[in-house]
Amino acid sequence: MSRSLTIAVDAMGGDRAPEMVIRGADAALERDPDLAFILVGDEARIRPLVAKTRRLKKSNPEILHTDKAVGAAEKPSAALRTGRGSSMRIAIDLVGEKRADCVVSAGNTGALMAMAKFVFRTVPGIDRPAIAGFFPTLRGESAMLDLGANIDCDATNLVQFAIMGQIFARSVLGLERPVVGLLNVGSEEQKGHEAIREAATALRGITDMPFDFHGFVEGDDIPSGTVDVIVTDGFSGNIALKTAEGTARLIGQFLRDAFRSSLVSKIGYLLARSAVGQLRQRMDPRRYNGAVFLGLNGIAVKSHGGTDALGFANAIGVAADMARHGFLETVKRELAAVGFDKTNDERKVVATA
Structure with missing residues (x-):
């Protein structure tokens, strides 16, 4: 039986938010009915959309209201400086406060990385976080x-x-x-x-x-x-x-x-x-939707801003898989096995071993 997870969702991120985001969360519950959602954004727009869904409304998601959202063209430095009350930042903070297991957003990529790095920090031993994604192959x-x-x-x-x-x-x-x-x-x-x-x-x-x-x-x-x-x-x-x-x-x-x-x-x-x-x-x-910020001490998944409900549901699925499989704990353990858990001064020089 799969473990229940709480997903913090930036409901206002993406080209067609919040409609696409709400439909995506509803679709994600078909694949994984044990998910719980905290939806962050304009409650006056979100609540009527939830009421039209089949699965999401039955799960009774928590809605945290904010009328502030990070713009698609906003610079990461500006978003980090002024976006504390935005839907993106509040969703990230929920993970930092251990109220949610992971965060998913289809918003501004640079802003999401900057905010997530500020809140989560990097995993001990990681110098720089990286963006990972999927490719179809033969x-x-x-x-x-x-x-x-x-x-x-x-x-x-x-x-x-x-x-x-x-x-x-x-x-x-x-x-x-x-x-x-x-x-x-x-x-x-x-x-x-x-x-x-x-x-x-x-x-x-x-x-x-x-x-x-x-x-x-x-x-x-x-x-x-x-x-x-x-x-x-x-x-x-x-x-x-x-x-x-x-x-x-x-x-x-x-x-x-x-x-x-x-x-x-x-x-x-x-x-x-x-x-x-x-x-x-x-x-x-x-x-293949759902790019992941690896190296942060928290799980953050970036959905493509122009995706639809199915694509957003897949991004949620990526976040859930990482949380359920103990991704962060495994990263820390395996980094320690090769000496990357130490400080720069203490770390053995793996690259020249």
């Missing part, structure tokens, strides 16, 4: 980090990302022993800059943890599913993410254009409609 799904939080990374950062990433894959993807790879410009050992080569040396030396280090992977290894966890700096990771999203849209448009090009093509679409539906489902970005 073998199923893979996790990738960092997706944009850290433009420049040294070897120690990459090793920390690898450790957190494989725990994330075990918690959310259900993999018993994930395979980890470092994104590089080639698979040969001499390829890449010094930091990535040092990180590879360090990861090869970690033999007593439940993951396997594959070595270097290239861009075409991402969709092929060569590894379960791809580790890179935020600069390369964000480019890879946006390239994948753009390519998916391009393929979708090409298919639509091809099937509309002639009468024969339209007939072909009718015959292939089932297969096209399967392709659309495999490539549906809502299935």
